[in-house]
Amino acid sequence: MSKIIQIKKTVVVTGGAGFIGSHLCRFLLAKGYRVICIDNMLTGNHSNVSDLKSNSDFIFIDHDVTLPFEISETVHYVLHFASPASPVDYERLPIQTLKAGSLGTHNMLGLAKVKKAVFLLASTSEVYGDPLVHPQPESYWGNVNPIGPRGVYDEAKRFAEAITMAYHRVHGMGTKIARIFNTYGEGMRKNDGRSVPAFITQALSSKPLTVFGDGSQTRSFCYVSDLVEGVYKLMLSSVNEPVNLGNPAEYTILEFAKKILKLTASSSKIIFKPLPVDDPKTRCPDITRARTLLKWQPKVAVDDGLKRTIEWFRKEAK
Ligand code: UDP
Numbered sequence: 001m002s003k004i005i006q007i008k009k010t011v012v013v014t015g016g017a018g019f020i021g022s023h024l025c026r027f028l029l030a031k032g033y034r035v036i037c038i039d040n041m042l043t044g045n046h047s048n049v050s051d052l053k054s055n056s057d058f059i060f061i062d063h064d065v066t067l068p069f070e071i072s073e074t075v076h077y078v079l080h081f082a083s084p085a086s087p088v089d090y091e092r093l094p095i096q097t098l099k100a101g102s103l104g105t106h107n108m109l110g111l112a113k114v115k116k117a118v119f120l121l122a123s124t125s126e127v128y129g130d131p132l133v134h135p136q137p138e139s140y141w142g143n144v145n146p147i148g149p150r151g152v153y154d155e156a157k158r159f160a161e162a163i164t165m166a167y168h169r170v171h172g173m174g175t176k177i178a179r180i181f182n183t184y185g186e187g188m189r190k191n192d193g194r195s196v197p198a199f200i201t202q203a204l205s206s207k208p209l210t211v212f213g214d215g216s217q218t219r220s221f222c223y224v225s226d227l228v229e230g231v232y233k234l235m236l237s238s239v240n241e242p243v244n245l246g247n248p249a250e251y252t253i254l255e256f257a258k259k260i261l262k263l264t265a266s267s268s269k270i271i272f273k274p275l276p277v278d279d280p281k282t283r284c285p286d287i288t289r290a291r292t293l294l295k296w297q298p299k300v301a302v303d304d305g306l307k308r309t310i311e312w313f314r315k316e317a318k
Contacts, residue, residue: 008057010034010075012117014065014108015082017044019187020122020180020224024079025049027228029057036071040064042096043084048187065104066096075115077235080108080160081122087150087276088193094152101156102163109167109175120176120235121164123242125283126154127179135250135284138179138242148278161242168240176234181246181285185224185305186312196221196306199257200313203266213275215254220284222247223305226298233294246285247298263306 011028015021016037021044025035034057037049041062052058063069065082083100084090090097105121112119128136129144144154161177168175184196191197202209222245230245251259257270290296 008032008034009077010036010073011077011079012036012038012075012111013079013081014038014104015044015080015122017041017046017049017060018081018085019048019185019189020183020227021081022048022187023185023224023228024081024231025052025058027232029055031232033057035059036061036075038063038065038069039082042093043089043189043192045189065107066099068107069111071111075111075117077118077120078108078112078115079120079122079231079235080105083122083156084153085124086192086194090153091149097152098156101153101160105160105163109163109173113167113171113173118174118176118235119164119167120178120231121160123161123177123179124153124157125179125181125244125246125285126150127158127161128283129154130278130280131282134282135248135286136244137286138244138289145278149276150278174238175240176237177242178231178234179242179244180227181222181244181283182219183222183224183227183246185309187224188309190313190316195219195253195256196309197313199260200264200310203260203264203268204310204313204317206266206268208269208271209257209261210273211254211257211270212273212279214272215257216252217275217279218250218252218282218284219256220247220250221256221302221305222298223300223302226300230290230294230296233296237294239293243290243294244285244287245290245296246287247302248285248287249302250284251302259303260306260310263303264310
């Protein structure tokens with residue numbers, strides 16, 4: 001009787017202890033991959049991956065991706081998710097944000113090249129800046145202020161996309177670019193400054209919800225399990241051009257704050273604070289490309305995703 005040896009494929013996930021990165025690690029382990037999680041905990045959190053550390057297919061390496069990274073074993077995929085990603089974080093860490101997107105992407109492309117691995121970049125809807133086209137298709141080039149406070153993130157990711165495409169064209173590498181729109185779910189840091197954790201935390205502690213500006217700016221929120229499935233489909237695809245991943249269900253921020261008040265049954269008030277500089281007025285993904293090429297679209301309704309997220313924040317608060 002011949003013995004069949006099944007060799008697991010290995011995936012490097014940078015930023016694997018962050019919000020989306022940790023969901024991705026968990027998902028890949030469940031699919032039967034070995035996962036090498038790289039994080040320097042700048043904005044990541046050990047608690048996001050503490051449940052994975054007993055899994056023999058999960059390897060955690062404390063490393064800053066802006067420094068070169070070498071590893072002797074075979075790697076099949078490199079998923080580059082390491083970066084500060086909330087507006088508060090990248091305003092606080094502007095140079096680290098620029099370095100994670102530029103030097104970090106260069107180093108991880110180098111790793112993928114030497115390993116003959118597929119490279120996937122976690123890019124962002126921020127490459128569209130304050131968009132003048134609505135909803136945003138991948139063909140839109142964006143409207144970004146390069147020297148504004150958000151420019152450090154937007155331009156780092158735009159550079160990251162440019163170098164990723166250059167490696168694809170020059171070295172013929174399989175490269176993928178996921179343009180990720182606002183994503184929420186369990187594992188977000190309660191003080192990362194983003195609207196979802198801010199509103200939920202405020203609502204659950206009977207504090208006023210801080211809506212910036214008049215709340216007429218729009219966002220489209222995708223539940224993290226949908227997003228991770230989209231990333232996975234992109235990783236396995238032969239698509240090299242950027243793909244928007246997000247949920248096209250669009251809300252004004254004021255509507256969204258009211259939704260959270262309702263779902264938490266909170267009696268908190270809403271107060272208005274100044275709108276941050278360069279805060280985009282609209283944001284909604286055109287996901288025709290993901291629908292057509294990846295056969296992907298979000299499945300989780302916003303109310304359902306929010307209920308799960310609220311439950312998680314409730315437990316965390318205890
Ligand atoms: N926002 C808000 N109150 C908060 C945090 C954010 O009104 O406490 C607004 C923010 O100005 C933006 C929207 O909510 O217009 C989404 O912000 P978030 O930080 O979640 O993500 P962004 O899409 O700006 O990256």
